[in-house]
Amino acid sequence: MDKTTFVQIMRRAAPKNLTFQNPGDGTSKIISHSNTAIYYQRGKSPISIGYEALFDVWNIFQGKLVNSTELRDHNPSVFDSNKNGHSCNCTFLFLIFEAAGLVDEIEGKGVRGNPYGALILSVAKEPGEQAAGKGSISRSSVGTEAAQSGISLLRKGPSKALVNSFPVR
Numbered sequence: 001m002d003k004t005t006f007v008q009i010m011r012r013a014a015p016k017n018l019t020f021q022n023p024g025d026g027t028s029k030i031i032s033h034s035n036t037a038i039y040y041q042r043g044k045s046p047i048s049i050g051y052e053a054l055f056d057v058w059n060i061f062q063g064k065l066v067n068s069t070e071l072r073d074h075n076p077s078v079f080d081s082n083k084n085g086h087s088c089n090c091t092f093l094f095l096i097f098e099a100a101g102l103v104d105e106i107e108g109k110g111v112r113g114n115p116y117g118a119l120i121l122s123v124a125k126e127p128g129e130q131a132a133g134k135g136s137i138s139r140s141s142v143g144t145e146a147a148q149s150g151i152s153l154l155r156k157g158p159s160k161a162l163v164n165s166f167p168v169r
Contacts, residue, residue: 001058001123003051003052003055006051006054006055006058007051007055009100009102009124010038010051010054010096010100011033012100013096013099013100013101014030014033014038014040014096014099014100015030016030016031016032016033017029017030018030018099020092020095020096020099022042022091022095023091023094023095023106023108023110023116024091024109024110026042026043027042028040028041028042028088028091028092028095029041031046036050036051036052037049037050037051038051038054038096040092042088042092045088047086047088047089047092049078049086049089049092049093050078053075053078053089054093054096054097056075057071057074057075057093057120058097058102058120060074061120062120062121062122063120063121063122064119064120065117065118065119065120066117066118066120067108067115067116067117068087068090068091068094068108068110068115068116068117069115070117071089071090071093072085072087072090079093090116091110091116094106094116094117094118097118097120098118100124101121101124102120102121102124103118103119103120103121104118104119104121105118106118
């Protein structure tokens, strides 16, 4: 998939005013899209993440399990609050990728030793479609925390990440 198609998928998956239910607590509401980034509000804080950073993660980690620790290591200026990035971008990436059908179910507790993580899919899946079995994916070479934390590779049912729902295609 090229970057232009990827950005179109991100825009469709997260239209203005869509509210995601964060896996831990709270919500992330889409404020707007620019030519280069998505702007969202988490609690009272406005945050943005560039399409380039999202595309980079999809391009590098597709077909692999990745977790928030690996995202922070991969691009700290985007995903690490201690390195001029924003840790909320990790969770947001998983949410928007899930809405776009580009990750399997978000797993983990969002804590040390059990970070949020997901299988990044190479192509968008249809609603209700299951990810490939364990034999057809590869693990990230950046670490094995996601695998060791027992991330499931099969969807257990409809996503609970969206407060607003999309019509079934």
